[in-house]
Amino acid sequence: MRVKAGTRIGDAGRALKQHGLSLINQGDIDTQALAGALSTGTHGTGATLGNMASQVVGMRLVQPDGSVLDLAAGDTRLPAARVSLGLLGVVSEYTLQTMPAYNLKEVLWRDDFDACMERHDELAASNRHFAFFWCPVPESRHLYCLADTSSVSNTPREHDVCEMKVMNITEDAPYTRADGFEKVAYSSEIYPIEYVPNFHELEYAVPVAHAKQALREVRDLMLTRHRNCIYPVEYRFTAGDSGWISPFFEQDSVTISVSGGPGIDYWDYLRDVDSILRQYGSRPHWGKLHFTNADDMPRLFRRYGEFVALRRALDPAGVFLNDHLRNLFA
Numbered sequence: 001m002r003v004k005a006g007t008r009i010g011d012a013g014r015a016l017k018q019h020g021l022s023l024i025n026q027g028d029i030d031t032q033a034l035a036g037a038l039s040t041g042t043h044g045t046g047a048t049l050g051n052m053a054s055q056v057v058g059m060r061l062v063q064p065d066g067s068v069l070d071l072a073a074g075d076t077r078l079p080a081a082r083v084s085l086g087l088l089g090v091v092s093e094y095t096l097q098t099m100p101a102y103n104l105k106e107v108l109w110r111d112d113f114d115a116c117m118e119r120h121d122e123l124a125a126s127n128r129h130f131a132f133f134w135c136p137v138p139e140s141r142h143l144y145c146l147a148d149t150s151s152v153s154n155t156p157r158e159h160d161v162c163e164m165k166v167m168n169i170t171e172d173a174p175y176t177r178a179d180g181f182e183k184v185a186y187s188s189e190i191y192p193i194e195y196v197p198n199f200h201e202l203e204y205a206v207p208v209a210h211a212k213q214a215l216r217e218v219r220d221l222m223l224t225r226h227r228n229c230i231y232p233v234e235y236r237f238t239a240g241d242s243g244w245i246s247p248f249f250e251q252d253s254v255t256i257s258v259s260g261g262p263g264i265d266y267w268d269y270l271r272d273v274d275s276i277l278r279q280y281g282s283r284p285h286w287g288k289l290h291f292t293n294a295d296d297m298p299r300l301f302r303r304y305g306e307f308v309a310l311r312r313a314l315d316p317a318g319v320f321l322n323d324h325l326r327n328l329f330a
């Protein structure tokens, strides 16, 4: 599919449906422009599925002097440009890999934290998509507008629980069960969740081998030192990719996200979460809050030096840098 970079993800999905096609995967909201989502490494969940930028097989970038740079499949600069935060030019068009249209069956339920951890590997391996929100207290789920899954719960508890979700491709025709916790629809009608964003989020990609331990430490932190931080922790899977500064560069990962509520001083909490996650070589989601600095970059991204050299070659005057990016990529 050739698509203008400013197209919103939801509009791309609706157009693909008309042509009997689907996006391979997508995230929790579909109101972003493709360029913003892809440039930051935006992802959905699925242990074998890459982030959205990994679906890019060609792109057109406008350079600082107004010239046009077309990157086609096989161009060695394409992996650098897929996730590049606007540093290599203004993307005007993408060519995205799509697949034949499919319906997804979504099933939601609630489990105890320990039960979720026990089934974690099996659920990740046996479902195309598996994700959950860990909720320390019952009020947590209201903050993310999560439905009350008590009626399909595997646990009588409402605190220290995981709101679980699996999604799989199905031949079934669309339906929604009366309680709403099982439904089938066209792919792009299932991926987005409905919520009112009212939080400030940090999300890191943790190497999958360390993810359960990292989550346990974040949970301990929230149950002890930061009991006033009650927004759900979202836990999702993304396969490794070849993007030079992609959060998933050559690393199958679990993304762990935490959120601070507006009106409270959440910076100590986010710094403490950063201290936990950075021990595991975790990388930031470029579209969210993070504490990554220039000293961290070569350790986190093997091709960081090459990325900076390419950026300097394409934009020697630093037209596409701002203060935040200058600190990381000058």
Ligand SMILES: Cc1cc2nc3c(=O)[nH]c(=O)nc-3n(C[C@H](O)[C@H](O)[C@H](O)COP(=O)(O)OP(=O)(O)OC[C@H]3O[C@@H](n4cnc5c(N)ncnc54)[C@H](O)[C@@H]3O)c2cc1C
Pocket (backbone or CB within 6 Å): 005, 006, 027, 028, 029, 032, 033, 034, 035, 036, 037, 039, 040, 041, 042, 043, 044, 085, 086, 087, 089, 090, 091, 092, 197, 285, 287, 288
């Ligand atoms: C409520 C909410 C839910 C979210 N859910 C998810 C999720 O499920 N999964 C996930 O991974 N992320 C998620 N995100 C993060 C979100 O996808 C990113 O923040 C994304 O960048 C937002 O897109 P935007 O169009 O607003 O981008 P912007 O904020 O406008 O831009 C982001 C970056 O892309 C660059 N950029 C934008 N347009 C271009 C262009 N034409 N050419 C070159 N560079 C460009 C900008 O310079 C900037 O560096 C969520 C964010 C919110 C607010």
